[in-house]
Amino acid sequence: MQPTHIRAKMISRIKYMVSNAIIKDRRYLDDEQLIRSEQLSVLEEIFNANVRDTEITELSSHFAGILRKDHPCHLAIWGKTGTGKTLTLSYFLNFLSEMCSQENIPIRHEHLDLSTPCPCFRALNDLACTFNASKRYKKGISLEELMLRIEAKLSEYEGYLILFIDEVDNVKRDRDTFLTFLVRRLPQRIKARLILVLVSNRLNWPDHLDPRVKSFLKLNELIFEPYDAVDLQHILRIRIEKALCKNAVETGVVEKIAAMASMDHGDARKAVALLAKSAYLAEKDSTKITLETVDKAAAEFDKDRYLSLLRSAPVQLQAAMASVIQATIQYRDKRLGTGRVYDEYKKICRQASLRAMTARAFGDLISELDIYSLLRSKVISRGRYGRTREIVLELPTSLIADAWEMLKNNLNLN
DNA sequence: TGTCCACAGGAAATACGGGGGT
DNA sequence: ACCCCCGTATTTCCTGTGGACA
Numbered sequence A: 001m002q003p004t005h006i007r008a009k010m011i012s013r014i015k016y017m018v019s020n021a022i023i024k025d026r027r028y029l030d031d032e033q034l035i036r037s038e039q040l041s042v043l044e045e046i047f048n049a050n051v052r053d054t055e056i057t058e059l060s061s062h063f064a065g066i067l068r069k070d071h072p073c074h075l076a077i078w079g080k081t082g083t084g085k086t087l088t089l090s091y092f093l094n095f096l097s098e099m100c101s102q103e104n105i106p107i108r109h110e111h112l113d114l115s116t117p118c119p120c121f122r123a124l125n126d127l128a129c130t131f132n133a134s135k136r137y138k139k140g141i142s143l144e145e146l147m148l149r150i151e152a153k154l155s156e157y158e159g160y161l162i163l164f165i166d167e168v169d170n171v172k173r174d175r176d177t178f179l180t181f182l183v184r185r186l187p188q189r190i191k192a193r194l195i196l197v198l199v200s201n202r203l204n205w206p207d208h209l210d211p212r213v214k215s216f217l218k219l220n221e222l223i224f225e226p227y228d229a230v231d232l233q234h235i236l237r238i239r240i241e242k243a244l245c246k247n248a249v250e251t252g253v254v255e256k257i258a259a260m261a262s263m264d265h266g267d268a269r270k271a272v273a274l275l276a277k278s279a280y281l282a283e284k285d286s287t288k289i290t291l292e293t294v295d296k297a298a299a300e301f302d303k304d305r306y307l308s309l310l311r312s313a314p315v316q317l318q319a320a321m322a323s324v325i326q327a328t329i330q331y332r333d334k335r336l337g338t339g340r341v342y343d344e345y346k347k348i349c350r351q352a353s354l355r356a357m358t359a360r361a362f363g364d365l366i367s368e369l370d371i372y373s374l375l376r377s378k379v380i381s382r383g384r385y386g387r388t389r390e391i392v393l394e395l396p397t398s399l400i401a402d403a404w405e406m407l408k409n410n411l412n413l414n
Numbered sequence B: 001t002g003t004c005c006a007c008a009g010g011a012a013a014t015a016c017g018g019g020g021g022t
Numbered sequence C: 001a002c003c004c005c006c007g008t009a010t011t012t013c014c015t016g017t018g019g020a021c022a
Helices: A003-019 A036-048 A053-067 A085-102 A120-130 A143-154 A175-189 A211-216 A229-243 A253-264 A268-284 A291-311 A315-330 A338-351 A359-371 A397-410
Strands: A074-079 A107-113 A160-166 A193-200 A219-224 A375-381 A387-393
Touching: A036 A085, A036 A229, A053 A085, A053 A219, A074 A085, A085 A107, A085 A160, A085 A193, A107 A120, A120 A143, A120 A175, A143 A175, A175 A193, A229 A253, A229 A268, A253 A268, A253 A291, A268 A291, A291 A397, A315 A338, A315 A359, A315 A387, A315 A397, A338 A359, A338 A387, A359 A375, A359 A387
Parallel strands: A074 A193, A074 A219, A107 A160, A160 A193
Antiparallel strands: A375 A387
Protein backbone atom coordinates (compact mmCIF):
# COMPACT_ATOMS: atom_id res chain seq x y z
CA MET A 1 0.00 0.00 0.00
CA GLN A 2 1.26 3.42 -0.88
CA PRO A 3 -0.94 6.07 0.70
CA THR A 4 0.53 8.88 -1.38
CA HIS A 5 -0.25 7.01 -4.50
CA ILE A 6 -3.95 6.62 -3.78
CA ARG A 7 -4.15 10.20 -2.60
CA ALA A 8 -2.68 11.47 -5.80
CA LYS A 9 -5.15 9.37 -7.73
CA MET A 10 -8.08 10.75 -5.81
CA ILE A 11 -6.97 14.30 -6.16
CA SER A 12 -6.45 14.06 -9.85
CA ARG A 13 -9.78 12.32 -10.32
CA ILE A 14 -11.64 14.90 -8.30
CA LYS A 15 -9.99 17.78 -10.08
CA TYR A 16 -10.74 16.16 -13.36
CA MET A 17 -14.37 15.69 -12.46
CA VAL A 18 -14.71 19.26 -11.32
CA SER A 19 -13.19 20.69 -14.44
CA ASN A 20 -15.40 18.50 -16.58
CA ALA A 21 -18.56 18.91 -14.62
CA ILE A 22 -21.61 19.29 -16.75
CA ILE A 23 -24.22 19.39 -14.04
CA LYS A 24 -24.71 22.81 -12.52
CA ASP A 25 -27.58 22.15 -10.17
CA ARG A 26 -28.74 18.61 -10.00
CA ARG A 27 -31.80 19.42 -8.01
CA TYR A 28 -33.43 20.65 -11.16
CA LEU A 29 -33.19 17.19 -12.60
CA ASP A 30 -35.42 15.77 -9.92
CA ASP A 31 -38.66 17.39 -8.91
CA GLU A 32 -38.64 15.76 -5.53
CA GLN A 33 -35.68 17.82 -4.51
CA LEU A 34 -37.14 21.16 -5.49
CA ILE A 35 -38.96 23.25 -2.98
CA ARG A 36 -42.48 24.31 -3.75
CA SER A 37 -41.71 27.79 -5.03
CA GLU A 38 -39.04 26.50 -7.37
CA GLN A 39 -41.42 23.94 -8.75
CA LEU A 40 -43.99 26.60 -9.40
CA SER A 41 -41.53 28.88 -11.10
CA VAL A 42 -40.41 26.10 -13.42
CA LEU A 43 -44.03 25.44 -14.08
CA GLU A 44 -44.78 29.01 -14.88
CA GLU A 45 -41.99 29.09 -17.40
CA ILE A 46 -43.47 26.04 -19.02
CA PHE A 47 -46.91 27.56 -19.16
CA ASN A 48 -45.49 30.73 -20.55
CA ALA A 49 -44.25 28.73 -23.46
CA ASN A 50 -47.90 28.09 -24.27
CA VAL A 51 -47.78 24.51 -23.17
CA ARG A 52 -51.09 23.36 -21.63
CA ASP A 53 -52.76 26.49 -22.88
CA THR A 54 -56.06 24.94 -23.83
CA GLU A 55 -56.36 23.07 -20.56
CA ILE A 56 -55.77 26.18 -18.51
CA THR A 57 -58.29 28.11 -20.51
CA GLU A 58 -60.85 25.38 -19.92
CA LEU A 59 -60.13 25.32 -16.23
CA SER A 60 -60.54 29.05 -16.04
CA SER A 61 -63.91 29.01 -17.66
CA HIS A 62 -65.06 26.11 -15.55
CA PHE A 63 -64.29 27.85 -12.30
CA ALA A 64 -65.18 31.35 -13.42
CA GLY A 65 -68.60 30.87 -11.87
CA ILE A 66 -67.13 31.13 -8.42
CA LEU A 67 -66.34 34.78 -8.90
CA ARG A 68 -69.97 35.34 -9.73
CA LYS A 69 -70.99 33.44 -6.59
CA ASP A 70 -72.21 30.61 -8.75
CA HIS A 71 -71.76 26.95 -8.02
CA PRO A 72 -69.78 25.19 -10.76
CA CYS A 73 -70.37 21.47 -11.08
CA HIS A 74 -67.85 18.76 -10.44
CA LEU A 75 -64.99 18.22 -12.79
CA ALA A 76 -63.49 15.01 -14.10
CA ILE A 77 -60.05 15.10 -15.55
CA TRP A 78 -58.55 12.40 -17.69
CA GLY A 79 -55.01 12.10 -18.74
CA LYS A 80 -52.18 9.64 -18.62
CA THR A 81 -49.47 9.82 -16.01
CA GLY A 82 -46.93 12.53 -16.53
CA THR A 83 -49.18 14.82 -18.49
CA GLY A 84 -48.98 17.40 -15.77
CA LYS A 85 -52.46 17.01 -14.33
CA THR A 86 -51.45 17.35 -10.74
CA LEU A 87 -49.07 20.24 -11.19
CA THR A 88 -51.32 22.15 -13.51
CA LEU A 89 -54.24 21.74 -11.17
CA SER A 90 -52.43 22.77 -8.03
CA TYR A 91 -50.94 25.72 -9.85
CA PHE A 92 -54.33 26.72 -11.06
CA LEU A 93 -56.07 26.25 -7.73
CA ASN A 94 -53.48 28.32 -5.92
CA PHE A 95 -54.00 31.04 -8.41
CA LEU A 96 -57.75 30.79 -8.06
CA SER A 97 -57.60 31.05 -4.29
CA GLU A 98 -55.50 34.14 -4.55
CA MET A 99 -58.00 35.71 -6.86
CA CYS A 100 -60.89 34.81 -4.62
CA SER A 101 -59.28 36.13 -1.50
CA GLN A 102 -58.82 39.45 -3.25
CA GLU A 103 -62.54 39.47 -3.88
CA ASN A 104 -63.30 38.29 -0.37
CA ILE A 105 -64.81 35.06 -1.48
CA PRO A 106 -64.15 32.32 1.04
CA ILE A 107 -62.50 29.39 -0.64
CA ARG A 108 -60.47 26.41 0.37
CA HIS A 109 -58.90 23.69 -1.63
CA GLU A 110 -57.43 20.43 -0.50
CA HIS A 111 -55.38 17.97 -2.41
CA LEU A 112 -55.87 14.31 -1.73
CA ASP A 113 -53.14 12.28 -3.33
CA LEU A 114 -53.96 8.64 -3.89
CA SER A 115 -50.96 7.95 -6.05
CA THR A 116 -50.50 4.54 -4.47
CA PRO A 117 -53.37 2.09 -4.66
CA CYS A 118 -55.28 2.10 -1.44
CA PRO A 119 -58.52 0.73 -0.09
CA CYS A 120 -61.50 2.87 0.68
CA PHE A 121 -60.56 2.97 4.32
CA ARG A 122 -57.18 4.55 3.78
CA ALA A 123 -58.58 7.01 1.29
CA LEU A 124 -61.12 8.25 3.81
CA ASN A 125 -58.51 8.27 6.51
CA ASP A 126 -56.18 10.37 4.38
CA LEU A 127 -59.01 12.71 3.60
CA ALA A 128 -59.78 13.09 7.27
CA CYS A 129 -56.13 13.80 7.90
CA THR A 130 -55.92 16.59 5.37
CA PHE A 131 -58.74 18.26 7.27
CA ASN A 132 -57.08 17.59 10.59
CA ALA A 133 -60.21 15.77 11.54
CA SER A 134 -58.53 12.66 12.75
CA LYS A 135 -55.18 11.07 13.26
CA ARG A 136 -53.84 8.42 10.97
CA TYR A 137 -55.20 5.02 11.76
CA LYS A 138 -54.23 1.71 10.35
CA LYS A 139 -57.31 -0.17 11.32
CA GLY A 140 -59.80 -0.49 14.05
CA ILE A 141 -62.08 2.42 13.36
CA SER A 142 -65.20 2.23 11.30
CA LEU A 143 -65.75 4.00 8.03
CA GLU A 144 -68.82 5.58 9.52
CA GLU A 145 -66.77 7.10 12.31
CA LEU A 146 -64.32 8.61 9.85
CA MET A 147 -67.13 10.10 7.81
CA LEU A 148 -68.71 11.62 10.90
CA ARG A 149 -65.43 13.19 11.91
CA ILE A 150 -64.94 14.75 8.53
CA GLU A 151 -68.46 16.12 8.60
CA ALA A 152 -68.04 17.48 12.10
CA LYS A 153 -64.85 19.23 11.16
CA LEU A 154 -66.41 20.88 8.17
CA SER A 155 -69.75 21.70 9.69
CA GLU A 156 -68.91 25.31 10.40
CA TYR A 157 -67.29 26.23 7.15
CA GLU A 158 -69.47 28.02 4.65
CA GLY A 159 -67.42 28.94 1.63
CA TYR A 160 -66.37 27.06 -1.44
CA LEU A 161 -64.58 23.84 -0.89
CA ILE A 162 -62.64 22.36 -3.74
CA LEU A 163 -61.54 18.80 -3.22
CA PHE A 164 -58.89 17.80 -5.64
CA ILE A 165 -58.67 14.05 -5.64
CA ASP A 166 -55.73 12.71 -7.51
CA GLU A 167 -55.91 9.28 -9.16
CA VAL A 168 -59.37 8.31 -7.98
CA ASP A 169 -59.26 4.95 -9.61
CA ASN A 170 -56.59 3.91 -7.18
CA VAL A 171 -59.30 3.38 -4.64
CA LYS A 172 -59.51 -0.37 -4.74
CA ARG A 173 -62.60 -2.22 -3.69
CA ASP A 174 -65.48 -0.23 -2.34
CA ARG A 175 -64.83 2.68 -4.59
CA ASP A 176 -68.56 3.18 -4.52
CA THR A 177 -68.63 3.71 -0.78
CA PHE A 178 -65.98 6.34 -1.09
CA LEU A 179 -67.62 8.17 -3.94
CA THR A 180 -71.11 7.85 -2.56
CA PHE A 181 -69.90 9.59 0.52
CA LEU A 182 -68.32 12.42 -1.43
CA VAL A 183 -71.02 12.85 -4.00
CA ARG A 184 -74.24 12.27 -2.13
CA ARG A 185 -73.78 12.31 1.59
CA LEU A 186 -71.20 14.99 2.23
CA PRO A 187 -72.89 17.80 0.30
CA GLN A 188 -76.08 17.20 2.24
CA ARG A 189 -74.45 17.43 5.61
CA ILE A 190 -72.19 20.42 5.29
CA LYS A 191 -72.90 24.00 4.42
CA ALA A 192 -69.89 24.48 2.22
CA ARG A 193 -70.31 24.43 -1.50
CA LEU A 194 -68.43 21.37 -2.53
CA ILE A 195 -66.72 21.03 -5.86
CA LEU A 196 -64.98 17.79 -6.60
CA VAL A 197 -62.14 17.56 -9.01
CA LEU A 198 -61.59 13.92 -9.81
CA VAL A 199 -58.43 12.99 -11.60
CA SER A 200 -57.89 9.65 -13.21
CA ASN A 201 -55.63 8.21 -15.79
CA ARG A 202 -58.09 5.89 -17.37
CA LEU A 203 -60.69 7.21 -19.73
CA ASN A 204 -63.44 4.81 -18.87
CA TRP A 205 -63.41 4.84 -15.10
CA PRO A 206 -66.95 6.07 -14.53
CA ASP A 207 -68.21 3.16 -16.59
CA HIS A 208 -68.15 0.57 -13.87
CA LEU A 209 -69.47 2.81 -11.18
CA ASP A 210 -72.57 2.45 -9.14
CA PRO A 211 -75.29 3.95 -11.34
CA ARG A 212 -76.78 5.80 -8.39
CA VAL A 213 -73.54 7.65 -7.89
CA LYS A 214 -73.17 8.30 -11.56
CA SER A 215 -76.54 9.93 -11.87
CA PHE A 216 -75.74 12.22 -8.99
CA LEU A 217 -72.40 13.09 -10.38
CA LYS A 218 -72.94 15.88 -12.83
CA LEU A 219 -69.61 16.11 -14.45
CA ASN A 220 -67.75 18.40 -16.66
CA GLU A 221 -64.95 16.66 -18.42
CA LEU A 222 -61.52 17.79 -19.33
CA ILE A 223 -58.91 15.75 -21.08
CA PHE A 224 -55.19 16.27 -20.79
CA GLU A 225 -53.65 15.16 -24.02
CA PRO A 226 -50.20 13.64 -23.77
CA TYR A 227 -47.47 16.13 -24.43
CA ASP A 228 -46.28 16.15 -27.98
CA ALA A 229 -42.64 16.26 -28.93
CA VAL A 230 -42.62 20.03 -29.24
CA ASP A 231 -44.03 20.52 -25.73
CA LEU A 232 -41.48 18.13 -24.37
CA GLN A 233 -38.68 20.00 -26.05
CA HIS A 234 -39.78 23.16 -24.27
CA ILE A 235 -39.89 21.39 -20.97
CA LEU A 236 -36.48 19.83 -21.45
CA ARG A 237 -34.86 23.06 -22.56
CA ILE A 238 -36.03 24.82 -19.44
CA ARG A 239 -34.58 22.10 -17.28
CA ILE A 240 -31.33 22.03 -19.17
CA GLU A 241 -30.86 25.71 -18.72
CA LYS A 242 -31.38 25.44 -14.97
CA ALA A 243 -29.54 22.25 -14.31
CA LEU A 244 -26.69 21.89 -16.74
CA CYS A 245 -23.64 23.86 -17.76
CA LYS A 246 -23.54 25.56 -21.10
CA ASN A 247 -22.60 23.35 -24.01
CA ALA A 248 -23.10 20.19 -22.05
CA VAL A 249 -25.57 18.91 -24.55
CA GLU A 250 -24.89 18.02 -28.13
CA THR A 251 -27.31 19.13 -30.78
CA GLY A 252 -30.12 16.75 -31.43
CA VAL A 253 -30.19 15.35 -27.92
CA VAL A 254 -33.20 17.33 -26.80
CA GLU A 255 -35.06 16.38 -29.93
CA LYS A 256 -34.15 12.76 -29.44
CA ILE A 257 -35.26 12.56 -25.83
CA ALA A 258 -38.46 14.40 -26.63
CA ALA A 259 -39.17 12.07 -29.51
CA MET A 260 -38.51 8.97 -27.45
CA ALA A 261 -40.69 10.13 -24.60
CA SER A 262 -43.52 11.36 -26.75
CA MET A 263 -43.52 8.19 -28.73
CA ASP A 264 -44.18 5.87 -25.91
CA HIS A 265 -46.26 7.93 -23.52
CA GLY A 266 -45.88 11.64 -23.74
CA ASP A 267 -44.81 11.49 -20.16
CA ALA A 268 -42.91 14.58 -19.09
CA ARG A 269 -41.61 13.07 -15.89
CA LYS A 270 -40.10 10.28 -17.87
CA ALA A 271 -38.51 12.68 -20.30
CA VAL A 272 -36.89 14.61 -17.46
CA ALA A 273 -35.77 11.38 -15.82
CA LEU A 274 -34.19 10.32 -19.05
CA LEU A 275 -32.38 13.61 -19.26
CA ALA A 276 -31.18 13.20 -15.70
CA LYS A 277 -29.92 9.72 -16.33
CA SER A 278 -28.11 10.85 -19.44
CA ALA A 279 -26.50 13.66 -17.52
CA TYR A 280 -25.25 11.33 -14.79
CA LEU A 281 -23.85 8.90 -17.31
CA ALA A 282 -22.18 11.68 -19.24
CA GLU A 283 -20.69 13.11 -16.11
CA LYS A 284 -19.27 9.78 -15.06
CA ASP A 285 -17.51 9.45 -18.39
CA SER A 286 -16.73 13.16 -18.41
CA THR A 287 -18.20 13.73 -21.79
CA LYS A 288 -20.98 15.83 -23.14
CA ILE A 289 -24.38 14.32 -23.45
CA THR A 290 -24.34 12.68 -26.83
CA LEU A 291 -26.90 10.76 -28.75
CA GLU A 292 -25.28 7.50 -27.67
CA THR A 293 -25.44 8.56 -24.05
CA VAL A 294 -29.16 8.92 -24.43
CA ASP A 295 -29.48 5.42 -25.83
CA LYS A 296 -27.50 4.01 -22.97
CA ALA A 297 -29.56 5.95 -20.48
CA ALA A 298 -32.79 4.71 -22.00
CA ALA A 299 -31.68 1.10 -21.71
CA GLU A 300 -30.66 1.50 -18.10
CA PHE A 301 -33.80 3.41 -17.34
CA ASP A 302 -35.96 0.54 -18.46
CA LYS A 303 -33.93 -1.95 -16.52
CA ASP A 304 -34.12 0.06 -13.32
CA ARG A 305 -37.82 0.52 -13.67
CA TYR A 306 -38.59 -3.16 -13.98
CA LEU A 307 -36.17 -4.30 -11.34
CA SER A 308 -37.15 -1.77 -8.72
CA LEU A 309 -40.79 -2.49 -9.36
CA LEU A 310 -40.12 -6.14 -8.64
CA ARG A 311 -37.80 -5.55 -5.74
CA SER A 312 -40.31 -3.50 -3.85
CA ALA A 313 -43.22 -5.83 -4.56
CA PRO A 314 -44.66 -8.06 -1.81
CA VAL A 315 -42.92 -11.44 -1.46
CA GLN A 316 -45.83 -13.45 -2.72
CA LEU A 317 -45.87 -11.42 -5.89
CA GLN A 318 -42.15 -11.90 -6.28
CA ALA A 319 -42.56 -15.62 -5.84
CA ALA A 320 -45.28 -15.65 -8.46
CA MET A 321 -43.07 -13.75 -10.86
CA ALA A 322 -40.19 -16.08 -10.18
CA SER A 323 -42.39 -19.04 -10.94
CA VAL A 324 -43.45 -17.54 -14.24
CA ILE A 325 -39.86 -16.97 -15.24
CA GLN A 326 -38.87 -20.44 -14.11
CA ALA A 327 -41.71 -22.04 -16.02
CA THR A 328 -40.96 -20.02 -19.13
CA ILE A 329 -37.38 -21.23 -19.11
CA GLN A 330 -38.31 -24.79 -18.31
CA TYR A 331 -41.03 -25.30 -20.87
CA ARG A 332 -39.37 -23.09 -23.43
CA ASP A 333 -41.73 -23.11 -26.39
CA LYS A 334 -44.71 -24.88 -24.90
CA ARG A 335 -47.69 -22.80 -23.98
CA LEU A 336 -48.02 -21.97 -20.32
CA GLY A 337 -51.29 -22.36 -18.49
CA THR A 338 -52.03 -21.34 -14.93
CA GLY A 339 -51.80 -24.91 -13.68
CA ARG A 340 -48.23 -25.48 -14.71
CA VAL A 341 -47.05 -22.18 -13.39
CA TYR A 342 -48.83 -22.89 -10.15
CA ASP A 343 -46.90 -26.13 -9.71
CA GLU A 344 -43.71 -24.19 -10.27
CA TYR A 345 -44.87 -21.64 -7.74
CA LYS A 346 -45.44 -24.29 -5.11
CA LYS A 347 -41.92 -25.56 -5.65
CA ILE A 348 -40.49 -22.11 -5.28
CA CYS A 349 -42.45 -21.50 -2.12
CA ARG A 350 -41.08 -24.67 -0.65
CA GLN A 351 -37.54 -23.63 -1.47
CA ALA A 352 -38.05 -20.16 -0.10
CA SER A 353 -39.90 -21.57 2.92
CA LEU A 354 -42.90 -19.48 2.12
CA ARG A 355 -46.47 -20.50 2.72
CA ALA A 356 -47.97 -21.23 -0.68
CA MET A 357 -51.28 -19.62 -1.36
CA THR A 358 -54.18 -21.46 -2.94
CA ALA A 359 -54.67 -21.68 -6.66
CA ARG A 360 -57.48 -19.19 -6.43
CA ALA A 361 -55.30 -16.58 -4.80
CA PHE A 362 -52.47 -17.39 -7.17
CA GLY A 363 -54.73 -16.50 -10.06
CA ASP A 364 -55.17 -13.08 -8.54
CA LEU A 365 -51.42 -12.69 -8.22
CA ILE A 366 -51.11 -13.40 -11.92
CA SER A 367 -53.71 -10.77 -12.69
CA GLU A 368 -51.76 -8.30 -10.63
CA LEU A 369 -48.56 -9.03 -12.52
CA ASP A 370 -50.58 -8.50 -15.66
CA ILE A 371 -51.60 -5.07 -14.47
CA TYR A 372 -47.98 -4.15 -13.92
CA SER A 373 -47.44 -5.46 -17.45
CA LEU A 374 -44.73 -7.83 -16.37
CA LEU A 375 -46.64 -10.49 -18.24
CA ARG A 376 -49.69 -10.91 -20.44
CA SER A 377 -52.41 -13.35 -19.55
CA LYS A 378 -55.37 -14.25 -21.66
CA VAL A 379 -58.14 -16.77 -21.10
CA ILE A 380 -58.20 -19.39 -23.79
CA SER A 381 -60.04 -22.62 -24.23
CA ARG A 382 -58.23 -25.72 -25.36
CA GLY A 383 -61.37 -27.68 -25.91
CA ARG A 384 -61.40 -30.92 -24.05
CA TYR A 385 -58.06 -30.00 -22.55
CA GLY A 386 -59.78 -27.38 -20.54
CA ARG A 387 -59.82 -23.68 -20.12
CA THR A 388 -56.90 -21.78 -18.76
CA ARG A 389 -55.16 -18.49 -18.84
CA GLU A 390 -52.26 -18.48 -21.20
CA ILE A 391 -49.39 -16.68 -19.58
CA VAL A 392 -46.65 -14.98 -21.54
CA LEU A 393 -43.72 -13.29 -19.91
CA GLU A 394 -43.53 -9.70 -21.07
CA LEU A 395 -40.04 -8.82 -19.89
CA PRO A 396 -37.45 -7.57 -22.37
CA THR A 397 -35.34 -10.66 -23.07
CA SER A 398 -32.16 -8.93 -22.01
CA LEU A 399 -33.68 -8.48 -18.58
CA ILE A 400 -34.93 -11.94 -17.83
CA ALA A 401 -31.64 -13.17 -16.43
CA ASP A 402 -31.20 -10.07 -14.27
CA ALA A 403 -34.72 -10.30 -12.94
CA TRP A 404 -34.28 -13.97 -12.14
CA GLU A 405 -31.04 -13.32 -10.27
CA MET A 406 -32.63 -10.58 -8.26
CA LEU A 407 -35.66 -12.62 -7.35
CA LYS A 408 -33.50 -15.58 -6.42
CA ASN A 409 -31.58 -13.37 -4.05
CA ASN A 410 -34.59 -11.72 -2.56
CA LEU A 411 -36.34 -14.98 -1.94
CA ASN A 412 -33.27 -16.80 -0.64
CA LEU A 413 -33.59 -19.56 -3.17
CA ASN A 414 -31.04 -22.40 -3.21
C1' DT B 1 -74.98 -33.54 -29.97
C1' DG B 2 -73.34 -34.24 -25.66
C1' DT B 3 -69.47 -34.76 -22.62
C1' DC B 4 -65.97 -33.24 -19.98
C1' DC B 5 -61.49 -30.93 -19.22
C1' DA B 6 -59.06 -27.46 -16.33
C1' DC B 7 -59.36 -24.00 -15.07
C1' DA B 8 -61.86 -18.72 -14.34
C1' DG B 9 -63.69 -15.95 -11.28
C1' DG B 10 -67.82 -14.63 -7.98
C1' DA B 11 -69.53 -15.11 -3.20
C1' DA B 12 -69.38 -16.45 1.37
C1' DA B 13 -66.66 -18.05 5.13
C1' DT B 14 -62.74 -17.76 7.90
C1' DA B 15 -58.28 -16.07 9.73
C1' DC B 16 -55.60 -12.25 11.12
C1' DG B 17 -53.93 -8.39 13.35
C1' DG B 18 -54.56 -4.04 15.23
C1' DG B 19 -57.29 -0.29 17.63
C1' DG B 20 -60.87 1.19 20.85
C1' DG B 21 -63.41 0.81 25.02
C1' DT B 22 -63.67 -0.53 29.72
C1' DA C 1 -55.42 -6.74 30.66
C1' DC C 2 -59.19 -8.04 28.57
C1' DC C 3 -62.61 -8.45 25.04
C1' DC C 4 -64.97 -6.96 21.07
C1' DC C 5 -65.16 -4.84 16.61
C1' DC C 6 -63.41 -3.62 12.21
C1' DG C 7 -61.18 -3.79 7.59
C1' DT C 8 -58.24 -6.73 4.95
C1' DA C 9 -56.25 -10.95 3.16
C1' DT C 10 -56.87 -15.63 2.02
C1' DT C 11 -59.43 -19.83 1.77
C1' DT C 12 -63.25 -22.55 0.77
C1' DC C 13 -66.95 -23.51 -2.07
C1' DC C 14 -69.08 -23.09 -5.95
C1' DT C 15 -71.02 -22.36 -10.63
C1' DG C 16 -69.74 -21.31 -15.39
C1' DT C 17 -67.62 -22.05 -19.83
C1' DG C 18 -65.45 -22.68 -25.06
C1' DG C 19 -64.46 -25.97 -27.80
C1' DA C 20 -61.94 -30.65 -29.02
C1' DC C 21 -63.28 -35.05 -29.12
C1' DA C 22 -66.19 -39.19 -29.42
